[in-house]
Amino acid sequence: MKLLRKILFPLNPVYFLFVWLRNKAYDWGLFRSKSYDFPVICVGNLSMGGTGKTPMVEYLIRLLESTKTVAVLSRGYGRKSQGFVLADSNSNNNTLGDEPFQIKSKFPGVIVAVDNNRQHGIACLQALDYPPKIILLDDAFQHRSVQAGFSVLLTTYNDLYCDDMVLPAGNLREPRSGAQRAQIVVVTKCPNNLTNAEKKVIQRRIKLNSNQQLFFSSIVYDDFIYSDQEKESIQMLKNKNFTLVTGIANATPMVDYLKHLGLKFEHLSFPDHHTFSKKELELIALKPLVLTTEKDASRLQSLAHKDLYFLPITLELDASEKFETALQNFIKKLN
Numbered sequence: 001m002k003l004l005r006k007i008l009f010p011l012n013p014v015y016f017l018f019v020w021l022r023n024k025a026y027d028w029g030l031f032r033s034k035s036y037d038f039p040v041i042c043v044g045n046l047s048m049g050g051t052g053k054t055p056m057v058e059y060l061i062r063l064l065e066s067t068k069t070v071a072v073l074s075r076g077y078g079r080k081s082q083g084f085v086l087a088d089s090n091s092n093n094n095t096l097g098d099e100p101f102q103i104k105s106k107f108p109g110v111i112v113a114v115d116n117n118r119q120h121g122i123a124c125l126q127a128l129d130y131p132p133k134i135i136l137l138d139d140a141f142q143h144r145s146v147q148a149g150f151s152v153l154l155t156t157y158n159d160l161y162c163d164d165m166v167l168p169a170g171n172l173r174e175p176r177s178g179a180q181r182a183q184i185v186v187v188t189k190c191p192n193n194l195t196n197a198e199k200k201v202i203q204r205r206i207k208l209n210s211n212q213q214l215f216f217s218s219i220v221y222d223d224f225i226y227s228d229q230e231k232e233s234i235q236m237l238k239n240k241n242f243t244l245v246t247g248i249a250n251a252t253p254m255v256d257y258l259k260h261l262g263l264k265f266e267h268l269s270f271p272d273h274h275t276f277s278k279k280e281l282e283l284i285a286l287k288p289l290v291l292t293t294e295k296d297a298s299r300l301q302s303l304a305h306k307d308l309y310f311l312p313i314t315l316e317l318d319a320s321e322k323f324e325t326a327l328q329n330f331i332k333k334l335n
Contacts, residue, residue: 012167033144033145034146036122036149040150041148042136042146042151043139043140043141043151044139044141045139045155046153046155046176047155047159048171048172049249050159052189052219053139054103056152056217056315058106058315059315061103063324063327072135074097075140079093079094080095086112086128099295100113102295119146134331142174152182152183155188156187156250157194157216160187161206180209183213184212185212186214186217187214187215189253192218215322217318219315221313222311227309240289241288241289243265243284243289244267246292246296247272248272249272268283275299281300290308292310293310293311
């Protein structure tokens with residue numbers, strides 16, 4: 001892969017110029033960008049993925065769902081449906097995509113919808129009998145046709161966007177200057193012992209504007225693993241032979257965490273949003289004990305594996321009160 005990216009490096013200026021001109025067309029008003037008179041909050045990134053967008057969306061839901069009717073609008077990557085789809089009790093990962101289905105399963109009281117056209121999706125949500133008061137856009141930072149009033153941009157601790165370059169030689173969907181559109185930048189997947197001195201170094205490297213705020217977050221793993229029928233302490237995995245199955249962009253944090261617990265396991269790693277073949281499912285079904293991610297669990301349900309568990313994660317944000325204040329101040333302006 002590294003060799004291929006070196007070969008493709010001469011194409012970088014072409015991609016850079018194309019995306020830069022597209023962004024400028026929106027900035028100059030040549031392309032129309034629609035804004036709204038109610039809170040539209042975007043969660044996104046500059047890179048190709050693996051920054052922890054779904055945990056951030058879930059974090060926002062927990063902050064907001066008790067006071068406002070919240071909707072999550074996603075593209076629904078990998079789904080087999082078309083157009084606007086509103087989640088209901090019959091939805092699955094084929095109709096919604098992995099992340100929206102996960103969110104609807106965890107937060108049944110939240111409106112979840114998918115649509116490739118975010119403007120159309122927002123219009124459909126607003127046409128509901130009981131429209132949401134707040135819309136969270138999942139992975140929509142590059143969807144310039146919608147101008148979110150509040151944008152949360154994510155970048156991972158081990159792969160900051162300021163150290164990267166655009167496709168195809170790098171991982172960025174757009175130039176680093178695009179980060180200036182965000183009100184909030186969150187460095188995700190930080191080590192739990194990150195010091196204030198290290199945070200200041202990162203802040204200098206990212207070079208925020210005066211109107212932007214920087215936060216740091218880390219992954220918190222649940223103390224329990226879950227199946228369709230029960231939950232067990234994660235300590236149950238000690239001294240057991242089990243297989244970890246992942247189909248996510250970056251499984252390294254989870255692998256490192258399990259090893260930190262002293263667990264020994266086989267790891268079957270697949271690409272993000274991987275569609276498991278019949279042969280792969282048969283292989284996984286032969287494993288006596290399987291642990292997977294919350295996202296992958298929905299795609300492995302067809303196994304009917306009696307010992308299939310998933311390990312949930314949540315996001316822990318430093319200076320959480322400051323973050324919530326910035327969020328609530330934005331919402332109050334539009335209510």
